[in-house]
Amino acid sequence: MSVTIKDIAKSLGISYSSVSRALNNKPGVSSETRKRVIDEAKKMGYKPNDMARGLVKKQTNTIGVIIPDIANSFFGEVTEGIIETANENGYTVFLCITNWNMEIEKEYLRTLQQKRVDGIILKSSKDQEERRYKDEINVPYILLEGRPAYGNSFVGVNNKRGSYIGTKYLLKQGYRNIAFAGGSKDSYTNMQRVQGYIHALKERAIPIDKELILYNDFTAKGGYILAEELLNNDKNIDAIFAGNDVIALGVLDYATTHDFSIPEELGVLGFDDIFYAELPQIQLTTIHQPKYELGKYALEILIDDIHAGEDRTCKSIILEPKLVVRNTTR
Amino acid sequence: MSVTIKDIAKSLGISYSSVSRALNNKPGVSSETRKRVIDEAKKMGYKPNDMARGLVKKQTNTIGVIIPDIANSFFGEVTEGIIETANENGYTVFLCITNWNMEIEKEYLRTLQQKRVDGIILKSSKDQEERRYKDEINVPYILLEGRPAYGNSFVGVNNKRGSYIGTKYLLKQGYRNIAFAGGSKDSYTNMQRVQGYIHALKERAIPIDKELILYNDFTAKGGYILAEELLNNDKNIDAIFAGNDVIALGVLDYATTHDFSIPEELGVLGFDDIFYAELPQIQLTTIHQPKYELGKYALEILIDDIHAGEDRTCKSIILEPKLVVRNTTR
């Protein structure tokens, strides 16, 4: 079928080990033979077979990345950080999208290991499951944005602090009845954000009203539904802290189509600072996460872990979020 | 290191060919041995090595997908169609993002072939280059959304017709000085859209003013720059047809921040119908492309081509776009 190292050897009348050495810039071949080999390889259109190579070298220079949703540009930007850093380090990224589906996530975890990737970066769709993976995954892996470390490396942001800052800001701006429109209740990230929100309220001795804390999906649709629910009771809600920017978008959708004036009548605060938060038509006030850096650090730690081999020690990196004020809060 | 088929064989005292047959549901082993093998494999945590397997079977059940930009949700949705259809058919997708960089594109093309993917779906960053690939790619591949077929399969949309419909609609709505804010001049897709625009104008005997047809990137920034240029001359432009929705977003950005009233004073028309075109804050009138289907058909054709082997015959699928009226046109 395709040209192999042996074909080159035969055509040049030398042994194929010499061809291999020539092509890999290994010592042990004269520069003259090396040149002949390289020319012949190009002429014959030789493409090394990474499977054969991987088989003997026991490494693939490939790392697997599993994320729930690429349409959410939060993950898009993180992924960008991962891929660029990977390429700079000579790794290729095998990107897997689970669509928030745990079955698919497990499937990918298996596939990646069968492909013998050198390491895995995982954002699980369900933080609870992560501890189980300890036994199932036997390559270096690192958890992204979820519950820190069950004996594995971790990169994430200080979610609790982020929503604490955000809630404090809303209070400072004079909002009094602040609701929380959360994502999945199963999400550790989400619950951390709720914690920060509660913490800020308690600090000001404001009683926590459980009915103001609702959960749905991390989607615009989820936000729309929660907004509808929150704005149609007698609670006089004057601000909604959304679990993330996508949710906030759904909240804004409901609010603008139902004539709530923003930011006077209703303040809206997001979390993530994805790229359309700053579109002039949207101008969402939000908590900024360093997304590209998240990906970059994840990959860098992973590579450290890979190089360290069996006796790797796990690390956690927690980055600090910050408030970005735009037009959806007064 | 990790458990192999030989370890299982040794531990069970049988030959490793039997283990292989048992694990692959091949005939030639008694159901009793099969059961013992499967149990032992699970117990030992056996994970087949896809590289070794791929080496002998000469197939990887993996297809490579190369796209310029995942942040552009047009590609995001197409990719979704590809990945889901692939999984349904037992294939895994190796996703590669080039960032509109031809160097990276070529690099990935090489990498994918070294990994011996069974086929490739390619959206090139520069349609011109595609004809060159004929010799460089020696696995089945299919071009996505660009110039149809140089002897390879193709899936795309009728761009010319799309912009023809769009321009006609703008005229019908009473817009008279319609400019075109295009993406890359190197893009065949882009030029087809320009053609459709010109065609519609000519049909109405409106003279073509070259100064109203400008090019930049397929980015929001590009759109912003072009809008600035188009709206600051004496041409009295009353509508801008953007090369795609992302460009349109940039146009809207400029227009709203510079007090053009939309849609009265300025009509804006996009192309693609990506998801935020329908956000209530945006409500962009645009030409809809069946994105998911584009990806789905691309994959299906590719699989056909793979199965057909050497004597595959190339196919082209051209889908029809349609107009979606929202609020950026009167």
Added chain:
DNA sequence: AAAGATGTGACAAACGTTTGCAAATGACAG
């Protein structure tokens, strides 16, 4: 001119599978 040092290239094993073929086993009929 003999001995050692050096550089070049060939040979073969190994990586973890699949699979064609041969061998062993057992059942059953003649």
Added chain:
DNA sequence: CTGTCATTTGCAAACGTTTGTCACATCTTT
């Protein structure tokens, strides 16, 4: 009790590489 099957199992080659070891030339050095 032998011969003929069918079934189950084992052996070994193959896939395309990398790499340790060894043999051979060639070139110094004394």
